[in-house]
Amino acid sequence: MTPAILFLEKQKATFTQHQYECTTLDDFGAHAAEQLQVPPEQVFKTLLTEGEQGPVVALVPSSGKVNLKRLAKAAGVKKLDMMPPAKAERLTGYKVGGISPFAQKKRLPTVLDASASHYPCVLVSGGKRGLSVAVAAEVVQNLLGAVVADIAE
Template identity: 65%
Template structure:
């Protein structure tokens, strides 16, 4: 059981587990969608960006990319850039390909792309490669304080 799943259970946030076969890939989100037979637009990837010492979490569909300009706007930062993978692992406590937006070492401002609202449930990393969790975007906004903004492109 990962810290992400423990947090969902502790907060009594309804979720579903979606395990899949996973090896190292260039695009873990697209691979997860393919393995699970779901649209890439419903399977989200977790990215970590930063400005100076302020890190932020961006959750965008695996079918697209994150607009750093829109992410900066949503978080009130002047400008953001992607954090190096090794730094993202160190900051979150998760390995690349399994970085969950839930139960990271330090709670960071988190922005979910507005496209998530078209779904009752979206999939995000469950905290390890080969495991996604299905959650309600509205639950995450309400219970986790995630911002919802148009950050995908």
């Protein structure tokens, strides 16, 4: 049981767990989509960025990447850069490839790509490699206080 699953249960959120065999060392979102047989646009990766004002979490489809300028604008900051993986692991308490947006060590500003609303649910990491959770975009938005914006490209 990961902190993310415990958090979702404690919040009484509606979600489903999806386990799969994780056999990759990169592009975890695309791998999850393939293993779970869902469109890569429906599997969202959790990316950590940082700037002078601190870290910002971006949730974008695994089929694309984050536009840092649009993310910074949505987060209300001047500039953001990708966070080094080791720093993201220390900050969130999760390993790369299993970083969940839920139950990170510290609640961080989060921006969810607007495309999430195109699906009844999106899949995000459940807190470890090989575990995804399917949740409605509104659940992500409400539980994390996430801003919704067009941040993917």
